[in-house]
Amino acid sequence: MRVALFVTCVNDALYPRTGQAVVTLLERLGVRVDFPEAQSCCGQPQFNTGYRHATEPLVHRYASAFADYDHIVVPSGSCAAMVRENYPRIGARAAAEGRGGRLAAAADRAVPRTYELTEFLVDVLGVTDVGAYYPHTVTYHPTCHGLRVLGLGRRPRALLEEVKGLELRELASAEECCGFGGTFAVKNPAVSSAMGADKAHHIRSSGAASVCTVDNSCLMHIGGLLSRAGSRVRPVHLAEILASTEESPW
């Protein structure tokens, strides 16, 4: 089984600890994971803002960079959803525009091998107890693309429930968007912040010390609002909780 990490550009540049956590976690589970350095960004910011053509080289890049792996593990629901949902569309549109089937073929190669982290753990490795230890109260926010595009369902919760020492706190209106939405956060800052403020309120009301998601981009927004409001609730990516053990706390 040849496994590659697609760390995503946000994690690469801003949250390297999350990528390190995925490597640590997978290696602990006996999976040798590789990081092909040709990878960069899935193209979601461009695509979702309307720059489909600017996204096309990144589809090729993704397909080529990961051409030799059976499984591509992505610690981001949103980026995994970009590949799975939108790469085929980008390929089909290019073909419809009379530019041949190369993009569609690239998408076809990439899509079936792309797994969001919790999908890889639960569906491919078949584990929910990853031997993690995290003695904190945590509330889980299911981010939209993981929830509604990938259909992650109970996978993240199932993993969290097996973490020793972890106390899961319920989050009110959990399935409601945090208001990040990529460039939405800066194109509609007032609505984005209003949505985020409600999310932050529910997070604080949960009484948890940490808020956990499978997407650091959403956490960047939620965390930015929480810390601006002086909250001590700590945003943490699910991978970092799962990487944490009694012997080496994360």
Next chain:
Amino acid sequence: MSVTYLGMPPFPEAAAAATGDERLRGNLRHATRTIRDKRAAAVAELADWSALRAAGAQIKDRTLRHLDHYLEQLEAAVTAAGGTVHWATDAQEAGEIVTRLVRATGEREVVKVKSMVTQEIGLNEALEQAGISAYETDLAELIVQLGEDRPSHILVPAIHRNRSEIREIFRERMGHWGRPAPDGLTDRPGDLAEAARLHLREKFLRAKVGVSGANFLVAETGTLVVVESEGNGRMCLTLPETLISVAGIEKVVPTWQDLEVFLQLLPRSSTAERMNPYTSTWTGVTPGDGPAAFHLVLLDNGRTDTLADQVGRQALRCIRCSACLNVCPVYERAGGHAYGSPYPGPIGAILTPQLDSMETGLDASLPYASSLCGACYEVCPVAIDIPEVLVHLRERVVQGGTATVRGERTTVRPARGHAAERAAMRAASWTFDHPRALRAGERMAARARRLVPRRLPGPGRAWTDTREVPQVPAESFRDWWRRTRGTAGGAPGSTTAHTVDDGTGAVGSTGRTGPLEDPR
């Protein structure tokens, strides 16, 4: 004539003002949350909901793919049943047709059933200019009309008003239009409904002309269907001597049997009821029962342009249930008025710009009025992938391309004001396609990381007005990987020669042999 109201600012501006209106937000929060849970319960009662939803989408798609056929079939059936069919290419023509038909009756007043399409074409204003008074009879439309307000929701146009505001409007305004509100009117919803009943009763009983929309037009039989709750629809559809129904051409369904899908999907999605209190169906005229004259005005007004867009055309499946508004977190905070047209919420964000050929600044801002959270798609009873269409329309805004405008294939230019963004996006794509440059950029950011201020100037303010910026780490992931795992990161067993820059500094030489050594 644009579907958006004149002088409306782009969405972010109007929405920002709305987020500061505590009462509005309270009203919307209360109303949308009330209906959300109820809808979920009503839908959960049907084990075959997903099959119904798929069938609803397919029936609409079948209709749209053969719309010319079904329109001609509908016209023939309505005519055979004693109705008269009129065709309107745009709002102005539809207004002229209705005005002419009302004038021909010699009447100066019409009673109206709530109808989205007559809002869209500004029919009341057109009639008013011709000296004809149009009385809205739906409770929420009445509240809007009396309050000289605009609708803010598809199903409940006065959703932005709470009960005490409604009482004030009734007390102050009803007398100007007819029977005043009863003395001592309370804000109990039952009493407010009673006040509307008394106020409108005399208008119904003497009305000679009714104007309606339609929820469905059955091509096979020529039957029109109006779904409602209050009975004002029944009043307008059956008491007057003349009935004029205006309907968008996308309201057609092929067969009577097809209603078995939509009459299950619509009430549960809309008011969260197993069935709405009243549904009226009629086919042409029935001697001795109901209007003696029936006119159907079929409206294009941008629908064929929308139909020409293979991604965007799914917006024409919409059955106007408003479930997408009720679950939308953006709608809940921005309110319906910010969308600047009779079609607010997620469906409005994809329908209005298409009907309007993206001609106004507001139109160009609407596809961005979404965080793409996908809640709208999840609840849509005809499976309109609203996020997909939003992104597709964003492309039209920033890239331009070909589109159909008033029936003509046209090359459209990108909307104004996106030049800097376009440059930035292209630069980002270039950087991401050149990992060495990416690595260099990341290192530069890491070195400058202590220089990032808490509040950014210029466009960055949109972020830092309310949010902290994340701390840039001292080392990117890719640098950490290279430092701790060596530079040999690459594909095991690969014989493929890739021609991509892999960030190792060896462009085009990524064909590797041998598995990666375990770094431990």
Next chain:
Amino acid sequence: MSSRETVLGRVRRALADVPRGELPQQAPVARDYLRVHGRRSPAEAARLLAAHLADYRAQVHHSTPGGLPETVAELLVRRGARRVVTPAGVPAEWLPDGIAHLRDSAALTPLVLDTVDSVVTGCAVAVAETGTLVLDGSRGQGRRRSTLVPDHHVCVVRVPEQVVDSVPQALERLDPARPQTWISGPSATSDIELDRVEGVHGPRALDVVLVSADRWQPADGGAAQS
């Protein structure tokens, strides 16, 4: 060019991607949804109808063919109705003495109907799963306005023959050429804060009489007659 030709021409140009020669029926529609939600006996269907009618604030009563005049008369007396309209097909014997009886006709204008207290009709079909009565203007059901303007509607449903389980079954039985009114409870609105309240323009009181030759047995085994 007429607007009709303009619109149809635009439609055809917009559909350039649809293969020429594709027939409408070739566009797939999977009808794998349920015809009925659950299996139930006629008695169970009638009980579900009663429960769903009551959910939306219709008053449900039970009677037998022999007891029907008495039941209807009692409902009208209880309501205090003095003027009652009935369509042809509703026997005059159903109405109690001392009540002004009007026959539904084209001569009954809305203003006259506004002076009527109650209307008594039958129905074409009743739908158990949704608690819906359908009137289609055939014998015993009257013109649409006669069941609209009066504030009280007594509707008689023959059980089991007029009861179907589901919306698909109801549509199969109905003739689209006839003007139909589907009624689910008294008039209502959700227009104030998206919360349902009963009683706007249509009849605010809806009494439904389920008539069955068999003695009625509610699920809870409680009193049979209202």
